[in-house]
Amino acid sequence: MSPLLYVAQRGTAGILAVAVAVHLGTILYAVRGGLTAGEILGRTQGNLAFLVFYGVFVVAAAIHAPIGLRSILREWTPWRGRSLDGAMLAVAALLVVLGLRAALAVYVA
């Protein structure tokens, strides 16, 4: 792992620590009295703060996870080189696309 990948992984870990805590806290708070899907969508729809928060969350996860996965694959399999790096870029792209698509879906729903 290059020093820049290391910095990226540690930096996104800091963002994810806060984002996951806020995410879980919000879920626990929101459903304590019981909420329907319609009521949840009513709160997220058009809420820019929600979109920005989950946008940052998704991008941080998409950077963080493939760097860790790359290290695990290098340690546990003989997979090395450009094909591994390319596959991890594909994983990052997949996470960004799926994550932002989900965040946008509940924003514009």
Add this chain to the structure above:
Amino acid sequence: MSVSVPVPAPADPTVEAVPGATLRVRIRRDGGFQAFTVARRPAQTILDVVTEIQREQDPTLAYRFACRVGMCGSCAMTVNGRPRWTCRTRVAAVAEDDGLTLEPLRNLPVVKDLAVGMEPFFEKWTAAHGAFEPGDAPPADFAAVAPDSPARRAVDAGIECINCGVCYAACDVVAWNPDYLGPAALNRAWTLVNDVRDRGQAARLEAVSGDAGCQSCHTHMSCTEHCPKALAPTFAIAGLKRATARSALKRLSARHFRRSA
């Protein structure tokens, strides 16, 4: 009238041995284990046991030692699953049910029986730029280094390493990734990164970065747990992670400013 009777101090269990007691020793050789029986003796060390086996029972047994007093770091072996200096390990402290299992150090090629080749270990020491680099024009005068400066303290914390290879054998990351430089080489590099006289820092930080370098450390702390000198290579590696990250960010911002200038 009560008379106080002097009570003898309890015998040190690591020094005394029960007369007539024996020790069952299993030594890894030729892909299997060979069993030996050795008499228990007072203050007996693992190195004493191996030496007795070689001199009295099987002269073909290969092992390595030099000083016998914990100064050279030659006699490290795996004792009951843990890497140790055999000269500084008493039998009574580590024997399990009067039994010992001796194996060569992990992560290094076996030369014969309990002796391992140290070439990969020292090759990585060199690859991590473990030698002092004075630069092309060394200063004519001595460098003044304050003993209590943070850099000097960081050097002091790691400089007593004698390259016994115990940390290298204890490291799981070396076992998973044979390219990984390992705790001793990185600890050595960290002492030089903190040497204010050294002029090879950029190349050294480059050498200890990457998939074989400090960023691969998982902070399991096996090296720190097993180091017979009570050094903490884990913290040296953490220092290198910070130093290499700072250096990479500086390079990145310099490139950015050059481009935008």
